Amino acid sequence: MELEFLGTGAGSPARYRNVTSIALKLLDERNAVWLFDVGEGTQQQILRTTIRPRKVEKIFITHLHGDHIFGLPGFLSSRSFQGGKQPLTIYGPKGIRDYVQTSLRVSDSRLTYPIKYVEVSDNGQVFEDDTFRVECRKLDHRIASFGYRVIEKNHTGELLVAKLQAAGVQPGPEYGLIKAGKAVTLANGQVLPSGDFIGPAQKGRIVTILGDTRRTANSYTLAANADVLVHESTFGQPDGRMAYNYYHSTSAQAAEVAKKAHVKQLLLTHISARYVGKAAHQLQTEARQIFPNTRVMKDFDQVEVPLAKHQPITK
Amino acid sequence: MELEFLGTGAGSPARYRNVTSIALKLLDERNAVWLFDVGEGTQQQILRTTIRPRKVEKIFITHLHGDHIFGLPGFLSSRSFQGGKQPLTIYGPKGIRDYVQTSLRVSDSRLTYPIKYVEVSDNGQVFEDDTFRVECRKLDHRIASFGYRVIEKNHTGELLVAKLQAAGVQPGPEYGLIKAGKAVTLANGQVLPSGDFIGPAQKGRIVTILGDTRRTANSYTLAANADVLVHESTFGQPDGRMAYNYYHSTSAQAAEVAKKAHVKQLLLTHISARYVGKAAHQLQTEARQIFPNTRVMKDFDQVEVPLAKHQPITK
Ligand SMILES: [Zn+2]
Ligand SMILES: [Zn+2]
Numbered sequence: 001m002e003l004e005f006l007g008t009g010a011g012s013p014a015r016y017r018n019v020t021s022i023a024l025k026l027l028d029e030r031n032a033v034w035l036f037d038v039g040e041g042t043q044q045q046i047l048r049t050t051i052r053p054r055k056v057e058k059i060f061i062t063h064l065h066g067d068h069i070f071g072l073p074g075f076l077s078s079r080s081f082q083g084g085k086q087p088l089t090i091y092g093p094k095g096i097r098d099y100v101q102t103s104l105r106v107s108d109s110r111l112t113y114p115i116k117y118v119e120v121s122d123n124g125q126v127f128e129d130d131t132f133r134v135e136c137r138k139l140d141h142r143i144a145s146f147g148y149r150v151i152e153k154n155h156t157g158e159l160l161v162a163k164l165q166a167a168g169v170q171p172g173p174e175y176g177l178i179k180a181g182k183a184v185t186l187a188n189g190q191v192l193p194s195g196d197f198i199g200p201a202q203k204g205r206i207v208t209i210l211g212d213t214r215r216t217a218n219s220y221t222l223a224a225n226a227d228v229l230v231h232e233s234t235f236g237q238p239d240g241r242m243a244y245n246y247y248h249s250t251s252a253q254a255a256e257v258a259k260k261a262h263v264k265q266l267l268l269t270h271i272s273a274r275y276v277g278k279a280a281h282q283l284q285t286e287a288r289q290i291f292p293n294t295r296v297m298k299d300f301d302q303v304e305v306p307l308a309k310h311q312p313i314t315k
Numbered sequence: 316m317e318l319e320f321l322g323t324g325a326g327s328p329a330r331y332r333n334v335t336s337i338a339l340k341l342l343d344e345r346n347a348v349w350l351f352d353v354g355e356g357t358q359q360q361i362l363r364t365t366i367r368p369r370k371v372e373k374i375f376i377t378h379l380h381g382d383h384i385f386g387l388p389g390f391l392s393s394r395s396f397q398g399g400k401q402p403l404t405i406y407g408p409k410g411i412r413d414y415v416q417t418s419l420r421v422s423d424s425r426l427t428y429p430i431k432y433v434e435v436s437d438n439g440q441v442f443e444d445d446t447f448r449v450e451c452r453k454l455d456h457r458i459a460s461f462g463y464r465v466i467e468k469n470h471t472g473e474l475l476v477a478k479l480q481a482a483g484v485q486p487g488p489e490y491g492l493i494k495a496g497k498a499v500t501l502a503n504g505q506v507l508p509s510g511d512f513i514g515p516a517q518k519g520r521i522v523t524i525l526g527d528t529r530r531t532a533n534s535y536t537l538a539a540n541a542d543v544l545v546h547e548s549t550f551g552q553p554d555g556r557m558a559y560n561y562y563h564s565t566s567a568q569a570a571e572v573a574k575k576a577h578v579k580q581l582l583l584t585h586i587s588a589r590y591v592g593k594a595a596h597q598l599q600t601e602a603r604q605i606f607p608n609t610r611v612m613k614d615f616d617q618v619e620v621p622l623a624k625h626q627p628i629t630k
Contacts, residue, residue: 012393013359019389040389041356044328066422070389074334074355077381078327099421106414107381108458143423 001029001152001205001305003228005269005297006045010234010248011067014273017299018045019067022209022230022269024150025051030131032057035075036148036209036230042071043078048300054084058127060134061092062211063145064099073103080111089116091126091136093144120146123218137222139213141247146211147222152204155307160197167192202307208263212270214244215253223261228305231257232270233296236279237286251283255290266294267303316344316467316520316620318543320584320612321360325549325563326382329588332614333360334382337524337545337584339465340366345446347372350390351463351524351545357386358393360614369399373442375449376407377526378460379414388418395426404431406441406451408459435461438533452537454528456562461526462537467519470622475512482507517622523578527585529559530568538576542620546572547585548611551594552601566598570605581609582618 002025009017019039023046026032033055035042046053056079061069072090079088090096097117104111120126120136121144127134133151138144159179161171169175169192174184177194184192208226210219212234223229231254235243243250251268258266268287275283280296287294295303317340324332334354338361341347348370350357361368371394376384387405394403405411412432419426435441435451436459442449448466453459474494476486484490484507489499492509499507523541525534527549538544546569550558558565566583573581583602590598595611602609610618 012396013362013389015362018359040386041359044333044356044359047328047330064422066389066392066418066424069422070385070392070418071355073381074328074385077385081327095421099417102414102417103381103385106410107379107384109381 001026001207003207003230003267003303003305004049004051005267005299005301005303006035006042006049007039008269008271008297008299008301009067010232010270010272012273013039013041016276017271017273018042019071020270021045021071023049023051024207024209026132027055029152030057031055034058034060034150036060037062037068037211038071038075039067040070040074043075045299046075053079053082054086056084057086057088059088059090059092060148060209061090061096062139062147062209063141063143064093064095065143065212068211069096069099072100073107073109076100076104076111076115077107077109080109080113084113087114087116089118089127091118091120091134091148093146094119094121135222137218139211139218140216141212141214145213147213147219148209149222149226150207150209152206154204155202157199157201160199164192164197167197205305205307207305212248214247215249215257219257220261223257223263226261226263227308228265228267228303229254229258229261229263230267230269233268233283233287234270234272236275236283251287251294251296252290255287255294258291258294264293265303266291268294268296271296316341316522318522318545318582318618318620319364319366320582320614320616320618321350321357321364322354323584323586323612323614323616324382325547325585325587327588328354328356331591332586332588333357334385335585336360336386338364338366339522339524341447342370344467345372346370349373349375349465351375352377352383352526353386353390354382355385355389358390361390363615368394368397369401371399372401372403374403374405374407375463375524376405376411377454377462377524378456378458379408379410380458380527383526384411384414387415388422388424391415391419391426391430392422392424395424395428399428402429402431404433404442406433406435406449406463408461409434409436450537452533454526454533455531456527456529460528462528462534463524464537464541465522465524467521469519470517472514472516475514479507479512482512520620520622522620527563529562530564530572534572535576538572538578541576541578542623543580543582543618544569544573544576544578545582545584548583548598548602549585549587551590551598566602566609566611567605570602570609573606573609579608580618581606583609583611586611
């Protein structure tokens with residue numbers, strides 16, 4: 001599980017930062033990539049990475065401002081052009097379907113795969129399967145803006161193959177029974193309880209990615225105990241009033257969320273073009289005074305989200 | 316008058332060519348820039364040039380395929396963000412207004428300037444003022460695709476100031492009369508005919524920019540005697556059947572148009588990503604066998620369109 005920042009700017013593309021898009025790479029976990037927002041030029045940024053558009057399984061849109069969606073029709077078309085066949089689901093505020101469908105219809109784009117739309121309008125769960133769950137909550141922006149909390153389910157422990165073989169169980173259907181939590185009875189009548197032959201379970205990870213927002217209570221709920229919080233940081237502390245007026249956050253406000261929500265790591269993005277070089281570094285300095293494990297992201301930065309190794313799960 | 320190629324690729328952005336956009340820089344002529352097509356990422360390309368979005372006065376869309384329009388909403392938003400106040404006119408096939416308006420409405424983009432839409436559906440003149448005239452004609456593509464012929468009106472000659480002063484006329488209202496073609500009567504009764512004090516007129520230039528197309532008769536009409544013809548060249552000669560099947564042209568077909576239409580210069584663009592390096596050069600070689608003054612364009616190439624100096628205008 002890795003995050004790759006495809007665009008870390010705010011509002012308009014700038015020389016050193018493209019507009020917003022974030023890839024959550026779940027290649028080991030589900031051989032898939034999820035995108036969060038698709039600003040204009042995202043497909044061009046992807047050309048400079050190892051991401052393959054056909055692997056993009058889900059797209060989560062935080063809000064409908066142009067710097068978060070204007071790359072969507074082009075990305076969808078190119079995914080088709082490159083032979084993508086797998087269905088793709090787009091989650092986003094009401095209006096996203098109208099925008100995408102109008103763009104594809106007017107441009108006579110015929111995709112090689114179906115798109116499923118999930119328009120979100122309230123707090124709640126938007127997706128769940130065997131390995132992941134995604135919840136969203138409304139933030140405080142000029143238009144409806146959402147944050148997404150991606151919750152990986154706990155990993156069951158590994159099968160202890162050496163220990164099974166020592167107990168006289170060779171590879172075969174018994175291994176499946178043990179993995180499924182069932183006891184196995186040997187030919188000699190001995191009963192092997194499943195729990196003795198499975199390693200410790202591992203806690204799933206939590207990645208929270210917020211859309212543009214002012215400071216708001218739902219950010220804390222979404223970020224609670226997350227392994228990684230991705231938060232906008234459009235402005236610096238001296239520009240706090242401007243942040244408020246434009247429905248954005250300062251890096252210090254993002255750090256307060258990270259601190260109170262007890263996240264492990266804070267990644268700042270959506271940086272206004274006014275902060276270049278040292279000024280962008282200053283955003284990081286201001287945030288670190290409140291939450292030390294903070295980094296300001298640049299385009300193409302990659303961040304590994306490690307499993308907490310051998311951490312026992314407390315029920 | 317200069318052309319600057321902002322994107323010279325076909326279909327999808329590729330590593331070395333962005334999707335289509337061409338700037339016709341009319342800075343001396345009308346302190347304005349006209350864009351022909353606005354593929355995704357055009358505003359990012361513009362960031363790497365000296366073009367200022369607020370100077371873009373008109374946008375001509377050849378056809379509605381995504382690689383020619385998906386950069387339009389983002390460009391329009393950034394032009395507003397950067398303080399553009401002047402009205403902007405968009406010419407294009409029916410549907411362009413729906414696409415732009417839906418994109419701006421869904422994204423809650425409020426522009427600082429008005430947009431005028433001119434939806435074209437037939438052959439004819441789409442614009443005329445004192446200095447320029449633009450005509451369009453329908454080409455042969457899978458969807459409605461147009462070519463534009465930009466006709467600069469003839470330049471009246473320069474005022475011959477030294478000759479006027481030698482004749483005893485000092486700067487003043489008489490200079491305006493002479494320029495306006497009126498005779499001037501001196502205090503001594505001598506009559507100075509306007510024509511004696513104005514240099515030779517200069518022929519206006521013609522720039523023809525075609526959208527995606529198969530070979531078709533209207534291309535010749537649009538390109539007749541043009542100073543510059545910009546023609547698509549999606550494929551090479553060995554892929555002629557593919558060009559036909561996909562409603563595109565080979566570089567050799569473009570060269571035939573240039574030759575029969577007696578243009579001065581042929582610029583090839585909309586190059587498929589399959590032609591890289593030597594293969595792209597081969598497109599040029601094939602075209603030059605038919606029309607020697609041909610160049611395959613690369614992103615950011617600039618081409619001056621010179622006035623034919625002192626060329627007498629034959630009426
Ligand atoms: Zn934004
Ligand atoms: Zn095209």
